Amino acid sequence: MISHINGKLVEKTPTYVVIDCNGVGYKLNISLQTYTSITTENCKLLTHLAVKEDSHTLFGFFTEDERQLFRQLISVSGVGPSTARMILSTYTADEITHYIISADVSSIQNVKGIGGKTAQRIIIDLKDKVGKGKETSDLLFTQDNTIKDEALSALLALGFTKKMAEKKIEHVLKNNPQELSVEDLVRQSLG
Numbered sequence: 001m002i003s004h005i006n007g008k009l010v011e012k013t014p015t016y017v018v019i020d021c022n023g024v025g026y027k028l029n030i031s032l033q034t035y036t037s038i039t040t041e042n043c044k045l046l047t048h049l050a051v052k053e054d055s056h057t058l059f060g061f062f063t064e065d066e067r068q069l070f071r072q073l074i075s076v077s078g079v080g081p082s083t084a085r086m087i088l089s090t091y092t093a094d095e096i097t098h099y100i101i102s103a104d105v106s107s108i109q110n111v112k113g114i115g116g117k118t119a120q121r122i123i124i125d126l127k128d129k130v131g132k133g134k135e136t137s138d139l140l141f142t143q144d145n146t147i148k149d150e151a152l153s154a155l156l157a158l159g160f161t162k163k164m165a166e167k168k169i170e171h172v173l174k175n176n177p178q179e180l181s182v183e184d185l186v187r188q189s190l191g
Helices: 032-037 064-074 081-090 093-101 105-109 116-130 135-157 162-175 182-190
Strands: 004-012 016-021 024-029 042-051 056-061
Touching: 004 024, 016 042, 024 056, 032 081, 042 064, 056 064, 056 081, 064 081, 064 093, 064 116, 081 093, 093 105, 093 116, 105 116, 135 162, 135 182, 162 182
Parallel strands: none
Antiparallel strands: 004 016, 004 042, 016 024, 042 056
């Protein structure tokens, strides 16, 4: 119904924005990924209108990949728009796609409000849908995942909890787009 909204950013919070478009202020619920991507006063967000019996809610997305993944997530039984937004706030669209393709239940379960059955249902329902055209990037993730697994084992051996070690590794990888060796990843995670 509403494909996108282009206008002046009036209000920006980590959970929603208000965009003034020709004198009408549209409130759009957003993910943290979209929040960090919005950097200018004039912005265009792609939208999805979620219709319930008692409400019509607009969701805004900075990229088409994020909107497409949101729509795929809400097609899964037991995953509503708020849960899909929580997933997109926790991980980037590429990370979620990777976790679905590689059937990484534990990573999906790390999202607040997602249990084991829901994580498995997301993987089963979306594995074929999100996997199209991702074969080459999946190979890159596999190599990266081996390095991550080895670094995780090293940090666990040093006495870190699994959750803390995973958090430190993800932080290092987000801040270093170039490929790191296991040793560099562990060293920077300790720093």
